[in-house]
Amino acid sequence: MKLVLCGKGGSGKSTVAALLAKSLAENGSPVLVVDTDESNFGLHRQLGLDLPQDFTGYYGGKQAVMQRIMEAAPDYGSVSFFEEAWGLADLPASYISEKDGVILVAIGKIHEAGEGCACPMGMLARQFIGNLTLNPGETVIIDTEAGIEHFGRGIEENADAVLMLIDPSFESLRLSEKVLEMARSMDKPVYFILNKVDETSEPLMRENIKEGDRIAAVIPTDADLMGAGLRGEEIATDLSEIRLLGRRLIEDLG
Ligand SMILES: Nc1ncnc2c1ncn2[C@@H]1O[C@H](COP(=O)(O)OP(=O)(O)OP(=O)(O)O)[C@@H](O)[C@H]1O
Numbered sequence: 001m002k003l004v005l006c007g008k009g010g011s012g013k014s015t016v017a018a019l020l021a022k023s024l025a026e027n028g029s030p031v032l033v034v035d036t037d038e039s040n041f042g043l044h045r046q047l048g049l050d051l052p053q054d055f056t057g058y059y060g061g062k063q064a065v066m067q068r069i070m071e072a073a074p075d076y077g078s079v080s081f082f083e084e085a086w087g088l089a090d091l092p093a094s095y096i097s098e099k100d101g102v103i104l105v106a107i108g109k110i111h112e113a114g115e116g117c118a119c120p121m122g123m124l125a126r127q128f129i130g131n132l133t134l135n136p137g138e139t140v141i142i143d144t145e146a147g148i149e150h151f152g153r154g155i156e157e158n159a160d161a162v163l164m165l166i167d168p169s170f171e172s173l174r175l176s177e178k179v180l181e182m183a184r185s186m187d188k189p190v191y192f193i194l195n196k197v198d199e200t201s202e203p204l205m206r207e208n209i210k211e212g213d214r215i216a217a218v219i220p221t222d223a224d225l226m227g228a229g230l231r232g233e234e235i236a237t238d239l240s241e242i243r244l245l246g247r248r249l250i251e252d253l254g
């Protein structure tokens, strides 16, 4: 199954991506985490992995990817980066980090001021995810940047489900409605994950969320998660809520 995590900035996308990847990998099948966030550098640390070199490098770097797209003008969509289907075993070794059944690919980061827009990364990410052919039991978890630009880039097009992180804020609730609307237009199932909740915020959130039956996990504010996040350390927390979420997703999506 291919899962996209989305939500507002700081809602816990990368944290849940790491928690879920580690939990699902314990089942014995590999889990690929695709880091499509160009700005943040925390996910590999949460996974306890080195940051692999930008996957755009496989195609000569961001500028070369951009050039290939521009050369196809005006038919930008016709550029194809993959001639053959790739499985998880085909990922080029120098562009991955790997540990305990979790593999990480980072599509591309912004390293310098003025290096141009992130469009090449978006297009490459969409095709990379769409091209991946999975064996039964394998999972792809796609961590995205804050907001909904990735919907515009079509990242969700090739996913089986959208996992929407909702923290206790008006912006998260509002965004959850927008995400529902967009996912529905693409015929993608949406699962809500309430994060950073306590006994005061959880009932309030449930009262205010539209389509509350989509809530598939409720993750409390956790001191260990907060500490690991603050220090940029690997997440070692084992949450029953995440194990249950993993089981539910496998049951629903295979
Ligand atoms: N349940 C939780 N309890 C305590 N702290 C949490 C919890 N979930 C996430 N955090 C902390 O909140 C911060 C933001 O989390 P995270 O980086 O996962 O969010 P994000 O949605 O990926 O953010 P961004 O949009 O910037 O990529 C981190 O410091 C993380 O450790």
Ligand SMILES: [Mg+2]
Pocket (backbone or CB within 6 Å): 013, 014, 015, 037, 040, 143, 144
């Ligand atoms: Mg993040």
